[in-house]
Amino acid sequence: MATFEHTTVLLHEAIAALAIKPDGIYVDCTLGGGGHSREILKQLGPTGHLFSFDQDQTAIDYNQDNLADYLASGQVTFIKSNFANLRTELTARGIDQVDGIVYDLGVSSPQFDNAARGFSYQHDAPLDMRMDQSAxxxxxxxxxxxxxxxxxxxxxxxxxxxxxxxxxxxxxxxxxxxxxxxxxxxxxxxxxxxxxxxxxxxxxxxxxxxxxxxxxxNNELGVLETSLEQAVDLINVHGRVSVITFQSLEDRLVKAIFKEHSDLPELPPGLPVIPAEMQPDYRLVSRKPIVPSAEEIAANRRARSARLRVIERLNEKHN
Ligand SMILES: C[S@@+](CC[C@H](N)C(=O)[O-])C[C@H]1O[C@@H](n2cnc3c(N)ncnc32)[C@H](O)[C@@H]1O
Missing domain, CATH: 1.10.150.170 (Putative methyltransferase TM0872, insert domain)
Structure with a gap:
């Protein structure tokens, strides 16, 4: 197996936040080195399923070996696509609702460290920076x-x-x-x-x-917004979306989208009780972002800017 060293950030926190049901359907939007996917697969029973997306063929290729046992048991499906196509790709596989979705954004360490990909100012290489090398x-x-x-x-x-x-x-x-x-x-x-x-x-x-x-x-903010709107819509009641960001622009976007879905609507003045149909359909699992422990940051410098935000669906949509 080719080396593909990526130390997963907030591994347990991001997956614990999904409150996995063994028979549920889950999505990992950013397969990378397979850290989060493996953690979900460990918790799934034989009737559960995971769909793992990556737009980079090298991540998909690596995990053909890395997650070979789960591929053989039919518990995981790899989807080589941008997560902006979340809904279309799932619909094409007969899925219209899922129990949880995780995103671990940015580039993986192998992408960044491979000089030829042109992501790093520390190596001299052709200016490329495409996560999807077919773009x-x-x-x-x-x-x-x-x-x-x-x-x-x-x-x-x-x-x-x-x-x-x-x-x-x-x-x-x-x-x-x-x-x-x-x-x-x-x-x-x-x-x-x-x-x-x-x-x-x-x-x-x-x-x-x-x-x-x-x-x-990579139109990173555009595809994140498109995908997150689909993700909040795709999750079942009690389903959750867990997002790890590594820079403030992404974190602000996630925060704003989650806030918009979980805020109370403008209420008429003097309303004694909030009627059920006006209650928000989502709640923030924690108001403040979850951050890595001091030990995790000491062990992995990449973790220092990580922020995890989680939203849960409470109701079917009131339209
Ligand atoms: C930080 S790594 C994920 C690491 C993974 N969670 C692990 O534990 O090994 C991010 C991965 O997401 C992929 N990615 C980033 N943006 C994407 C997008 N818009 N669509 C699909 N994959 C994307 C990258 O190619 C990269 O492999």
Missing amino acids: DLTAQTVVNTWPYADLVRIFYRYGEEKFSKQVARAIERHREIAPIETTGQLVDIIKEAIPARARRTGGHPAKRVFQAIRIAV
């Missing part, structure tokens, strides 16, 4: 063809980069001379654009711009 849009296209204004927008919004304009301007200057082809070239351009005093604080100077380009290449 059309690459980081190279974004960097070399997107207009200045679009670059500024993504650097501000997805990278929260203070020097967005300076970096976009430097990219424009360089690409007029020759295409920017590698992560190493882009790192040098970013370093040149960010003032020296600012380069000494806030981590690696290319970190925020690389995050922004990755989010844009």
Whole structure:
């Protein structure tokens, strides 16, 4: 089996939050190294089933071996697709409701550490950053063809980069001379654009711009919103959706979607009791996000920014 080392973050917390029923139907939207999938499968009985999505063929290939026993017993189905297609892919398999869904967002360690994938500012490689290697849009296209204004927008919004304009301007200057082809070239351009005093604080100077380009290449916030709307709709009463995020933009989006579904509606003034049909159809399992323990963070640096949010369905929809 090829090595595929990914240390799963919030493994037990995210799965415990699903309150698994042995005969239930579950979905892991982000199979990766199979950590969360395996934990769900351990708790499923012979009549339970798991559907595991990944848009990256390498994750699916790895788990053909890694989860071979569960594949052989027919308890797991792999779906090589973007989780934005959650409903369509499940419907195609005759499933219209499920008991729980987990997301563990972002890239896996093998994706990040494989220099050739172009995700990392620490390795020199072609600018790629596609999680789905069959997709059309690459980081190279974004960097070399997107207009200045679009670059500024993504650097501000997805990278929260203070020097967005300076970096976009430097990219424009360089690409007029020759295409920017590698992560190493882009790192040098970013370093040149960010003032020296600012380069000494806030981590690696290319970190925020690389995050922004990755989010844009994979449309990470767009597909998350689309998928979560489907997920809250697909779960049965008492079913739960558990989401682990690794950066604030994603966490804010999850928080906002869950809040919208679990908030009480505007009530007419003076209403003594809230009528049943006005009660929210969902509840937040914990008001504050669940975060990794100090021990988990000490053992795995990637865990330090993780946040877990969980929502539960209480009723069928009141329409
Ligand atoms: C952090 S890893 C998941 C790790 C996994 N929970 C484990 O324990 O090994 C995220 C995985 O989700 C996949 N992924 C990210 N966004 C996706 C999307 N929109 N659709 C499908 N898969 C996605 C990535 O390709 C990656 O393999």
